[in-house]
Amino acid sequence: MKASLGLDFGTESVRAVLVDLRGRxxxxxxxxxxxxxxxxxxxxxxKKLPQHYALQHPLDWxxxxxxxxxxxxxxxxxxxxxxxxxxxxxxxxxxxxxxxxGTPLCVLEEFAAEPLAWPKLWKHHGAQVQTDRINFxxxxxxxxxxQRYGGTIGLEWFFPKMLETxxxxxxxxxxxxxxxxxxxxxxxQLVGGTAEGLPRSTxxxxxxxxxxxxxxxxxxxxxxAVNPKFARVVRDKMPGRLLAPGVSAGGLTSAMAKxxxxxxxxxxxxxxxxxxxxxxxxxxxxxxxxVMVMGTSSCHMLNSEVExxxxxxxxxxxxxxxxxxxxxxxxQAAVGDAFDWLRKLTGQSDFTHLAREAAGLPPGAEGVxxxxxxxxxxxPLMDGALKGAFTGLALHHRPAHLYRAxxxxxxxxxxxxxxxxxxxxxxxxxxxxxxGLPHHNPLVVQVYADVLGESIIVNPSKQGPALGAAILxxxxxxxxxxxxxxxxxxxxxxxxxxPVFKPNRSHRAAYEALYAEYxxxxxxxxxxxxx
Numbered sequence: 001m002k003a004s005l006g007l008d009f010g011t012e013s014v015r016a017v018l019v020d021l022r023g024r025x026x027x028x029x030x031x032x033x034x035x036x037x038x039x040x041x042x043x044x045x046x047k048k049l050p051q052h053y054a055l056q057h058p059l060d061w062x063x064x065x066x067x068x069x070x071x072x073x074x075x076x077x078x079x080x081x082x083x084x085x086x087x088x089x090x091x092x093x094x095x096x097x098x099x100x101x102g103t104p105l106c107v108l109e110e111f112a113a114e115p116l117a118w119p120k121l122w123k124h125h126g127a128q129v130q131t132d133r134i135n136f137x138x139x140x141x142x143x144x145x146x147q148r149y150g151g152t153i154g155l156e157w158f159f160p161k162m163l164e165t166x167x168x169x170x171x172x173x174x175x176x177x178x179x180x181x182x183x184x185x186x187x188x189q190l191v192g193g194t195a196e197g198l199p200r201s202t203x204x205x206x207x208x209x210x211x212x213x214x215x216x217x218x219x220x221x222x223x224x225a226v227n228p229k230f231a232r233v234v235r236d237k238m239p240g241r242l243l244a245p246g247v248s249a250g251g252l253t254s255a256m257a258k259x260x261x262x263x264x265x266x267x268x269x270x271x272x273x274x275x276x277x278x279x280x281x282x283x284x285x286x287x288x289x290x291v292m293v294m295g296t297s298s299c300h301m302l303n304s305e306v307e308x309x310x311x312x313x314x315x316x317x318x319x320x321x322x323x324x325x326x327x328x329x330x331x332q333a334a335v336g337d338a339f340d341w342l343r344k345l346t347g348q349s350d351f352t353h354l355a356r357e358a359a360g361l362p363p364g365a366e367g368v369x370x371x372x373x374x375x376x377x378x379x380p381l382m383d384g385a386l387k388g389a390f391t392g393l394a395l396h397h398r399p400a401h402l403y404r405a406x407x408x409x410x411x412x413x414x415x416x417x418x419x420x421x422x423x424x425x426x427x428x429x430x431x432x433x434x435x436g437l438p439h440h441n442p443l444v445v446q447v448y449a450d451v452l453g454e455s456i457i458v459n460p461s462k463q464g465p466a467l468g469a470a471i472l473x474x475x476x477x478x479x480x481x482x483x484x485x486x487x488x489x490x491x492x493x494x495x496x497x498x499p500v501f502k503p504n505r506s507h508r509a510a511y512e513a514l515y516a517e518y519x520x521x522x523x524x525x526x527x528x529x530x531x
Contacts, residue, residue, distance in 0.1 A: 005083050005262075007086065013031060016072040018076045021489060022489060025467075031064040031065070033057065033064050034063070037054055037055075042055075055115060055121060085267045088190075090204075095119065095180065099177050104118075116172050128384060130160045130164050145215065145218060166233075201242075201245060201272060202243065205217075206315065206317035243270035245277075246476060248267045248268065267478075272472060275298075275301060281491055287304050287427075294433055295335070301321060311424075312379050312380025315329040332379070339403070363450070369518065370402070371409055380416060381526060385529060411447045432457045451511045452503065458498060471486045
């Protein structure tokens with residue numbers, strides 16, 4: 001038995017997947033984070049956190065990864081020596097401040113009560129003011145990096161979150177000796193070494209940290225213009241070496257090998273963003289395939305042979321997903337969590353009744369329209385402060401009407417993204433859905449297909465990002481010569497195993513009109529936010 005371990009760090013839990021070199025899943029286990037999402041108050045405190053804060057506990061990541069990995073080894077009846085390599089994918093931008101030795105600031109007594117000393121989860125939206133300033137200064141100065149991100153830096157990204165700490169918790173910012181993505185911190189803990197040699201992922205840096213292989217990070221002049229005290233943040237607080245996903249970051253330390261139940265020296269890949277890991281995990285080795293990684297939020301990833309500046313696209317990074325291609329990232333900030341919010345709001349114990357009744361409703365949910373910006377709009381407006389809405393409600397409408405309208409709104413958002421790419425000169429030839437949501441919620445995939453008017457393939461792997469991470473682990477171990485070889489061997493589905501959702505052509509005319517209405521309502525809400 002020779003296998004690769006994929007560690008998939010999500011919003012609520014970590015999944016460990018053992019996959020052999022032919023793509024057969026040997027074991028899949030999940031361990032929840034004991035502290036989950038920290039959104040109400042810090043551990044041990046009764047003081048309420050501000051409304052838009054979303055934090056995590058860094059020790060949860062290590063402890064839960066160990067629990068999941070040990071369980072996977074037991075389930076697969078695998079020996080430590082059977083695991084050739086380890087790949088890590090992580091939510092992003094989830095980031096944290098540490099000391100020079102990697103100790104998270106929040107575990108130190110003097111900073112345990114400071115919220116901004118804790119890791120900020122990807123959905124932390126406390127840095128709106130800082131994001132607005134970064135965008136304003138970048139536009140005023142004509143900074144070239146803006147072109148790679150459709151003209152807008154996102155609220156959830158790396159530099160706004162650092163600047164937020166500088167301006168709202170200066171003592172924590174001063175004490176922070178290293179700022180890094182959580183995925184990079186996790187890999188650093190696995191392989192050890194000094195801060196100067198810590199492995200930073202080009203994927204995370206390129207899509208969330210305004211970095212490029214040609215220009216590096218934003219200049220000191222730009223950062224000084226944003227805030228004079230911010231000028232040297234890259235030089236003073238962002239040490240490390242940049243590595244592409246699939247490149248070995250080093251071998252597992254003795255201590256971490258004992259913690260995970262693996263062999264010392266096992267190669268560990270540089271990290272990748274969870275959504276981006278879904279691209280190799282979905283078997284997408286060729287350009288032009290839009291991979292929709294659908295979960296709490298959704299990211300839509302695409303490799304292309306052309307580089308285009310498309311307004312509203314969250315990032316275009318050369319070799320950002322797979323070597324040899326320009327990787328495009330777009331996304332929706334609320335998908336699965338918006339569905340679950342509505343379920344809870346309407347008092348439903350699960351989705352069974354909602355889905356059954358919603359499936360029987362006609363397109364348009366009998367007059368209910370929704371705009372799905374309940375956690376802001378990522379692509380194409382890149383505005384985390386935008387709000388969602390339901391309109392057309394009447395006394396005869398039931399929870400299923402709201403649910404149907406929300407599903408349709410999510411689909412309208414995807415259609416907008418596909419149109420944006422195509423109109424910007426980026427070919428979109430095929431649609432693939434992966435992640436947990438398409439498997440346990442087939443209705444959403446069917447609604448997407450109807451609204452887009454195109455077929456959608458659902459990759460049979462229920463752990464697309466985790467499988468992608470395992471593929472990267474195999475590459476770090478040298479098991480394949482090239483990424484395409486690994487993807488074709490481990491992730492391309494066998495004929496007839498991938499469900500295909502075809503559009504209902506009788507719904508086409510209705511959804512054309514409804515999509516136009518969604519865009520008009522979105523324009524109204526966007527104008528209201530900016531008025």
